[in-house]
Amino acid sequence: MSLTKNDVLHLAKLARLDLTAAEVDNYALQLDEVLHYLDKLNELGAVSPAEVLAGSALVGRVDEIEEFNNSTNLLKSAPAKEGDLIVVPPVFSANQ
Amino acid sequence: MELTKLTIAELQQGYANRQFSVTEVVSQYLAAIGKLDGKLKAFLVVQPESALARATELDRALAAGKEIGALAGVPLAVKDCLLTKGLQTTAGSQILAHYLPPYNATAVERLIKEGVIILGKTNCDEFAMGSSTENSAFGPTYNPWDLTRVPGGSSGGSAAAVAASLSLVALGSDTAGSIRQPASFCGVVGLKPTYGRVSRFGLIAMASSFDTVGPFSRTVADSAQVMQIIAGQDARDATSQARPVDDYLAALTKPVKDLTIGVPQEFFADGLDKYVAQAVRQAIDVFTNLGARVISVSLPTLPYALAAYYVIMPAEVSANLARYDGIKFGERIQADNLLALYHKTRGQLLGSEAKRRIMLGTYVLSSGYYESYYKRAQTARRAIQADFVRAFKEVDVLATPTAPTVAFPLGSHTSDPLSMYLQDVYTVPVNIAGLPAISLPGGFVDKLPVGLQLIGSAWSESTILRLAYAYEQATPWHNYTPTLPA
Numbered sequence A: 001m002s003l004t005k006n007d008v009l010h011l012a013k014l015a016r017l018d019l020t021a022a023e024v025d026n027y028a029l030q031l032d033e034v035l036h037y038l039d040k041l042n043e044l045g046a047v048s049p050a051e052v053l054a055g056s057a058l059v060g061r062v063d064e065i066e067e068f069n070n071s072t073n074l075l076k077s078a079p080a081k082e083g084d085l086i087v088v089p090p091v092f093s094a095n096q
Numbered sequence B: 001m002e003l004t005k006l007t008i009a010e011l012q013q014g015y016a017n018r019q020f021s022v023t024e025v026v027s028q029y030l031a032a033i034g035k036l037d038g039k040l041k042a043f044l045v046v047q048p049e050s051a052l053a054r055a056t057e058l059d060r061a062l063a064a065g066k067e068i069g070a071l072a073g074v075p076l077a078v079k080d081c082l083l084t085k086g087l088q089t090t091a092g093s094q095i096l097a098h099y100l101p102p103y104n105a106t107a108v109e110r111l112i113k114e115g116v117i118i119l120g121k122t123n124c125d126e127f128a129m130g131s132s133t134e135n136s137a138f139g140p141t142y143n144p145w146d147l148t149r150v151p152g153g154s155s156g157g158s159a160a161a162v163a164a165s166l167s168l169v170a171l172g173s174d175t176a177g178s179i180r181q182p183a184s185f186c187g188v189v190g191l192k193p194t195y196g197r198v199s200r201f202g203l204i205a206m207a208s209s210f211d212t213v214g215p216f217s218r219t220v221a222d223s224a225q226v227m228q229i230i231a232g233q234d235a236r237d238a239t240s241q242a243r244p245v246d247d248y249l250a251a252l253t254k255p256v257k258d259l260t261i262g263v264p265q266e267f268f269a270d271g272l273d274k275y276v277a278q279a280v281r282q283a284i285d286v287f288t289n290l291g292a293r294v295i296s297v298s299l300p301t302l303p304y305a306l307a308a309y310y311v312i313m314p315a316e317v318s319a320n321l322a323r324y325d326g327i328k329f330g331e332r333i334q335a336d337n338l339l340a341l342y343h344k345t346r347g348q349l350l351g352s353e354a355k356r357r358i359m360l361g362t363y364v365l366s367s368g369y370y371e372s373y374y375k376r377a378q379t380a381r382r383a384i385q386a387d388f389v390r391a392f393k394e395v396d397v398l399a400t401p402t403a404p405t406v407a408f409p410l411g412s413h414t415s416d417p418l419s420m421y422l423q424d425v426y427t428v429p430v431n432i433a434g435l436p437a438i439s440l441p442g443g444f445v446d447k448l449p450v451g452l453q454l455i456g457s458a459w460s461e462s463t464i465l466r467l468a469y470a471y472e473q474a475t476p477w478h479n480y481t482p483t484l485p486a
Helices: A005-014 A021-043 A071-076 B008-016 B022-040 B048-063 B106-113 B156-163 B180-186 B220-230 B248-252 B274-289 B302-323 B338-349 B352-365 B370-394 B417-424 B428-433 B461-474
Strands: B043-046 B075-079 B117-122 B169-174 B189-192 B212-217 B260-264 B293-297 B397-401 B437-445 B448-456
Touching: A005 A021, A005 B352, A021 B302, A021 B352, A021 B370, A021 B417, B008 B220, B022 B043, B022 B048, B022 B075, B022 B117, B043 B156, B048 B117, B075 B156, B106 B169, B106 B220, B117 B156, B156 B169, B156 B180, B156 B212, B169 B189, B169 B220, B180 B189, B180 B437, B180 B448, B189 B220, B189 B461, B212 B220, B220 B248, B220 B437, B220 B461, B248 B461, B260 B274, B260 B370, B274 B293, B274 B397, B274 B437, B274 B448, B274 B461, B293 B370, B302 B352, B302 B370, B302 B417, B302 B428, B352 B370, B370 B428, B397 B461, B437 B461, B448 B461
Parallel strands: B075 B117, B075 B169, B260 B293, B260 B397
Antiparallel strands: B043 B117, B169 B212, B189 B212, B189 B437, B397 B448, B437 B448
C-alpha cells in the first residue's frame, strides 16, 4: 500500500499543519519510503510473555502543595496579551 | 599559558594554587569563540558579560577562601534544547526563535549550583531531530576536523564546541544517538546515561520514553565529573530514579582485568564502512591487551531496532509537539480564527523534519494502523530489551562502532530522510533498551575521528566509564586536536 497526496493532506489536517503543494508532494514520497522500511517489523515473530520486561518504573512522590511564584514570567512567554490575559482570535471567523 | 587545553582537574588545581584566575580562563574561552566560531557556528548565542561577571564573583569567593562548588570555574556550553532561565532557548526552531525560559533545566541548575560558567547555547537539529545539525532553523554547524563535513547531530554544536576547545565541557541530549554520534564525528567523549539517571526536567521533549541528558568532554574523567553532578533523582521528573549515584571518578582507576567485553556481530554487518570496522576492531584489541576477556555475542533482534524507533518516536513527537500552537509561548502567525492560527503557526514555523515526524506519528497512531505499527513496535522494543538482558548475563560491556561512517559531507543525506535515519543504526538500540553508553575517540580514518561505543547494563555508568578510562590511558587518540584555519 502506498501513501497518496490525499493521505498526506488528511494527516496534515489532523496534525494542524498548513503545507505547501511542494511539501505535500515531497512528504508523500518520503513518508511512503519510511513506511515501507517500517514493514520490516512484520518479520519479527511474537515475543514470549516470559521475555516481556516491565517498563521503567514510575516513581511516586508525596502529594505536597508547592507555592508557584513564577506566573508573571510564564505569562511573559505568551505571544499576545492584554493585561494578564492571553489573546486568541475567535474560534469562528465572521464569514463562517 | 593555553588555559583552554586544561582538564577540569588541572583547572581546579590551578585555581587552588592561584596559578591563574577564573576570569583568565573564561576570557581565553571567549576569545577562542570570537576567533573560531564564525567558521564553526557551534553557538547560537554566547553570553560574555554574564560569563565574565560570574567569573569575577568566583575569583572573589576564591580569594576570600569560600566554598565555591565542585565544578567552580568550569566553562560549560549547553545544547539549545535545554532550558536556561532568561537565556534564549530555541531548540533550533523558528517557533521558539525568541523564547526566554522562566526556569532552568534540572541538569543546568545543578551545574550552576556547583559553580560552572555557562558560555552560551549550542546549535542542534530542530527539536533534536536529526543526525547532522543541518536541520537547525539557524543554519548548520561545521565539523572542526573538516569544515566541509557535518559535526553529527543532533547535539552537533556541543560536540564541535568541545572538540575545538571553545568550551571545556558541554551538555547534550540523546534520544537515538544525539550525544554519541556527534561525539564520534568530532573526536570527543559523549556519555548517554541510563534512562532515569539524569532528570529530563527542562529538556525540551522530543520522544519522552527515549530522551536522556548527558555530558560531552575531551577526556573520560571530565565526563565522569559532570555526570557526578547531574545524576540523581529529581521530584520534577517522575521517571528519574532514587538509586544511589556511584562515585564515578573513583571508579575510573579500578582494574579492568575482571571485565568481559562482548562484541555483537550484528554491529559489524552490511552498511559499516570497512575502514571504520578496522579501526573499531583494533580498538577492541586494546581491551585484550589490557587483560580483559573479549568474546563474540549476538543480538538477533538488533536489525529491528531502527524500525521500532521510527514508529514509537514519531508517535511521541506528534503528542509532544502539539504544545507549539502559537498560544501560550513561542512565536505566532496571526490568523482570523483559531484553527487557521494553529495551521499557519505550525505549518510555517516548524521545520520540514519536525513536520515529517509529526505526520508519521499521526499516521502510526491513527485508527486502523495502531495495531500494525505502534503495537508491533512496542513488542519489538521489548524483544530488543530482552536481547540486551540476555547478553549482559554473559558480558559486562558491549563494544561496537558508534556510527557506520566517519563524518560525512554537508548535504549528503538532506534530500533522503531514510538514509539520514540509518545514521542512528548502532546508537538507537541503546535508547530502545534505556541503557547507558559512551562514545570515545577510537582512532582515525582519513584524518577524521572514529568513535568507539561502549554499552553497559542499566545503571552501570561507572563500569563503562572505567573501561573507557583504561582505553583512553592506553591510546593516544584523545591527545589529537583539530587544527582550524585561522
